[in-house]
Amino acid sequence: MNLTINEVAKCLNLPLSTLERWIRQGRIPIYKNDKGCVFKKSALEKWAVTHNLSFSFPKEGVERQSNSEMENLLPAIKRGGILYDVMGDDVKTALRSAVENIPFLPEDKKDELYETLIERENLTSTGIGKGIAIPHPRAPLSNVIENSAIITCFLEKPVNFGAVDDKPVFVMFILLSTSTKIHLHLLSRLAFCMRDNSFVEFLKTSPCAEAFFAKIADFEKQLDKAKT
Amino acid sequence: MGILKSWRHPAGWAIFRLDDRLFLIFVAAIVGICSGIAAVVLNRSLVAIFEWIGQFRHYWWSFVLPAIGAALSSLFLEKIVKEGAGHGVPEVIYSVSRYGGLLRLRSSFSRLISSCLTIGSGGSAGPEAPVVMSGASIGSNIAKFFSLNDRQRVTLVGCGAAGAISSIFNAPIAGMVFAIEVIIGEWKAINIVPIAIASVAGTEVSRMLQGNRIAFSHRQFNIDLIDIFACLGLAVVAAAASILLTRTLRFMSGISSRFSSPLWLRAAAGGCVVGIIGIFLPIVLGEGYHPVKTMIEGNFSQGLAIVALAALAKIVATSMTLGWGGSGGIFAPCLVIGSLTGLAYHRGLVLLWPSVSWVNEGCFALLGMAGLVSGILQAPLTGIFLIVEITGGYNVILPLIVVSSISTSLCHYVEPASFYLKDLVEHGQLLRPGTDARVLADLSVFELLEKDCITVKQNMLLRDFINIVKNSHRNYFPVEDEKTGYFLGMIHLDDIRPYLFNSGMYDVVFLGQIMNTEVEVVNPDDELSEILRKMDANHLFSMPVVSNNKFAGMISKATLLDQYRKELMVQTCD
Numbered sequence: 001m002n003l004t005i006n007e008v009a010k011c012l013n014l015p016l017s018t019l020e021r022w023i024r025q026g027r028i029p030i031y032k033n034d035k036g037c038v039f040k041k042s043a044l045e046k047w048a049v050t051h052n053l054s055f056s057f058p059k060e061g062v063e064r065q066s067n068s069e070m071e072n073l074l075p076a077i078k079r080g081g082i083l084y085d086v087m088g089d090d091v092k093t094a095l096r097s098a099v100e101n102i103p104f105l106p107e108d109k110k111d112e113l114y115e116t117l118i119e120r121e122n123l124t125s126t127g128i129g130k131g132i133a134i135p136h137p138r139a140p141l142s143n144v145i146e147n148s149a150i151i152t153c154f155l156e157k158p159v160n161f162g163a164v165d166d167k168p169v170f171v172m173f174i175l176l177s178t179s180t181k182i183h184l185h186l187l188s189r190l191a192f193c194m195r196d197n198s199f200v201e202f203l204k205t206s207p208c209a210e211a212f213f214a215k216i217a218d219f220e221k222q223l224d225k226a227k228t
Numbered sequence: 229m230g231i232l233k234s235w236r237h238p239a240g241w242a243i244f245r246l247d248d249r250l251f252l253i254f255v256a257a258i259v260g261i262c263s264g265i266a267a268v269v270l271n272r273s274l275v276a277i278f279e280w281i282g283q284f285r286h287y288w289w290s291f292v293l294p295a296i297g298a299a300l301s302s303l304f305l306e307k308i309v310k311e312g313a314g315h316g317v318p319e320v321i322y323s324v325s326r327y328g329g330l331l332r333l334r335s336s337f338s339r340l341i342s343s344c345l346t347i348g349s350g351g352s353a354g355p356e357a358p359v360v361m362s363g364a365s366i367g368s369n370i371a372k373f374f375s376l377n378d379r380q381r382v383t384l385v386g387c388g389a390a391g392a393i394s395s396i397f398n399a400p401i402a403g404m405v406f407a408i409e410v411i412i413g414e415w416k417a418i419n420i421v422p423i424a425i426a427s428v429a430g431t432e433v434s435r436m437l438q439g440n441r442i443a444f445s446h447r448q449f450n451i452d453l454i455d456i457f458a459c460l461g462l463a464v465v466a467a468a469a470s471i472l473l474t475r476t477l478r479f480m481s482g483i484s485s486r487f488s489s490p491l492w493l494r495a496a497a498g499g500c501v502v503g504i505i506g507i508f509l510p511i512v513l514g515e516g517y518h519p520v521k522t523m524i525e526g527n528f529s530q531g532l533a534i535v536a537l538a539a540l541a542k543i544v545a546t547s548m549t550l551g552w553g554g555s556g557g558i559f560a561p562c563l564v565i566g567s568l569t570g571l572a573y574h575r576g577l578v579l580l581w582p583s584v585s586w587v588n589e590g591c592f593a594l595l596g597m598a599g600l601v602s603g604i605l606q607a608p609l610t611g612i613f614l615i616v617e618i619t620g621g622y623n624v625i626l627p628l629i630v631v632s633s634i635s636t637s638l639c640h641y642v643e644p645a646s647f648y649l650k651d652l653v654e655h656g657q658l659l660r661p662g663t664d665a666r667v668l669a670d671l672s673v674f675e676l677l678e679k680d681c682i683t684v685k686q687n688m689l690l691r692d693f694i695n696i697v698k699n700s701h702r703n704y705f706p707v708e709d710e711k712t713g714y715f716l717g718m719i720h721l722d723d724i725r726p727y728l729f730n731s732g733m734y735d736v737v738f739l740g741q742i743m744n745t746e747v748e749v750v751n752p753d754d755e756l757s758e759i760l761r762k763m764d765a766n767h768l769f770s771m772p773v774v775s776n777n778k779f780a781g782m783i784s785k786a787t788l789l790d791q792y793r794k795e796l797m798v799q800t801c802d
Binding site: 012014015017018021022023024025026027028032050051052053 | 376377380671675676795798799
């Protein structure tokens with residue numbers, strides 16, 4: 001198999017100018033014919049082994065993943081759905097009844113999710129103040145769910161969550177993500193929304209799904225604008 | 229038609245496609261033959277000119293003959309072929325280490341003609357260095373003709389040198405060893421095999437054209453243990469003579485360069501002095517192989533004082549010829565001075581201990597030659613093999629090795645760089661393969677350039693800059709002028725750290741106020757060794773590269789190490 005000079009440079013992870021110099025100096029095995037240089041893959045691989053150099057095609061998959069845009073807040077919130085009037089008198093019962101009501105979760109996974117949420121809650125409260133809590137498992141849940149989701153739970157009555165400002169929590173966003181990176185991404189976007197006091201007031205009215213999604217979409221636009 | 233087209237790419241022929249080393253051996257044989265012929269031509273024309281000039285030798289004005297020869301040779305080099313004076317070997321080594329052995333075609337004959345003029349007219353110099361230059365240039369240009377790469381070209385330059393030395397001395401091993409030890413400096417099979425072939429070809433050419441004769445044949449010597457001990461003293465004397473010759477040569481060229489008169493006039497002045505010395509001691513004139521012959525045969529009749537004086541006179545004459553602008557090599561004068569030194573040492577021994585039965589004086593003359601050659605070139609193997617081959621005297625090998633190695637060590641102690649390499653070492657241009665200097669010289673700044681830095685403008689607000697910082701993965705940010713695009717300074721992440729969490733500063737601070745303008749910058753043409761020295765002196769890890777006032781990229785030790793390692797691996801293993 002013959003390669004082009006650019007491919008060889010990539011395989012050896014070299015600047016093109018170095019490769020050109022190596023060819024000129026005769027340090028790398030190539031064949032010359034009337035048309036120019038011929039790079040034989042097998043010969044180059046053999047040469048690389050004897051010279052302790054690594055010779056491999058760059059992995060394109062890794063690059064593509066890092067370049068792809070990460071999912072935003074709105075699809076995750078839509079996927080998670082909204083639960084109204086979630087029952088419960090304390091953290092445990094509130095979380096229990098919320099988890100029981102998550103529609104897309106299979107029955108046998110609900111206990112597991114509940115356990116991990118409580119485990120995280122025992123470390124420190126996820127109540128971030130202003131009556132809002134963001135319960136989430138510590139480790140990503142890639143084996144339970146396929147896509148990240150945020151379940152919005154309006155509680156029937158405010159619950160003492162042990163939040164940072166000691167205010168009782170009236171709404172929980174259960175944040176389930178498939179990787180730590182997405183988790184942080186969604187968390188930072190959610191936190192951006194929560195900074196806005198008018199949004200908190202809006203949440204206190206237990207808004208309907210359309211109005212809520214419209215509001216989130218609004219925030220997302222602001223975020224994207226700030227970024228560019 | 230296909231054959232016609234492919235004849236300049238013989239590497240593509242079926243037989244050579246198996247292995248390009250085979251092809252190199254084939255070309256090496258051609259190079260060896262060509263440089264062998266060049267050596268024979270020089271030798272023949274030298275003899276002819278020397279004989280023709282000889283008929284004027286008895287006139288009173290004969291002392292100006294070397295002056296005319298040296299002036300003509302200098303004029304020829306300076307005005308016609310436009311090359312520097314000197315003997316050419318350092319130029320070959322320089323080209324091998326810096327330009328992959330690239331030499332001009334005219335070098336293949338220019339030194340032959342100029343050294344013919346100098347030596348033929350009586351100047352004290354040798355024909356070997358010019359013929360080495362010529363052979364090397366033949367090798368280089370044959371490589372260029374076949375569009376070979378640098379590495380193969382260097383090998384062929386070595387082949388040319390080997391063929392030339394082999395042919396002129398009828399000494400194949402000496403040619404081979406000289407090319408590898410002095411010219412290439414890399415003992416690897418990939419060089420040795422083609423060079424050996426070229427030596428064989430060069431020697432065979434000389435044997436076919438001139439017959440298989442040994443330059444300085446002699447009788448058997450019976451060497452006793454006491455003679456070997458005496459050799460230790462000879463080695464010291466030979467080393468002293470080598471150092472004296474090296475120093476005088478440098479001293480003379482130092483004096484010569486102080487005069488503002490044209491080069492040919494200086495060469496003529498030097499030649500005049502040689503001519504005057506030659507009136508009293510004709511032994512100093514020309515390459516001087518004839519007296520060497522009589523000395524080795526043991527027929528040199530003059531006494532100790534005359535011999536010692538002749539040795540000194542030869543040193544002065546050689547320095548006057550080569551140092552003042554004549555053209556020629558140091559090899560032959562070394563042999564003459566060496567044999568005179570050996571002879572003088574022997575006469576001294578006989579004077580001090582007349583009762584001891586020393587070995588024949590010819591043996592000491594021969595050992596003295598080895599001591600001088602090894603000392604001047606600081607190449608012990610070349611000295612040993614050359615003397616063994618030109619004298620056909622394998623039976624003196626033991627004292628020969630002793631004298632060569634001791635003389636080399638002593639000279640190396642006093643003059644760390646040999647006569648050929650001194651100038652190159654002083655200018656940092658001796659770059660043997662696989663050494664730190666060579667790796668750094670081969671890598672260029674452009675190959676190490678990191679272009680993933682984000683450039684910012686000097687009138688940018690800190691707020692905008694922080695957004696850029698969020699998306700970057702480098703800590704350095706070059707600052708440019710909006711209008712001209714000129715590089716103004718650098719911002720390191722540390723520079724903005726104090727303001728990073730103070731959002732009040734975001735909209736009041738411009739980058740032009742934060743940036744560091746006192747940065748050490750690198751020019752793309754800078755030598756890497758110089759850049760590294762700068763980095764070490766300033767405790768820097770990376771530096772911006774600025775070309776034509778514009779930022780071109782960063783250069784950092786991390787990338788350098790990566791490339792340096794690759795370069796070293798590619799240069800050192802085969």
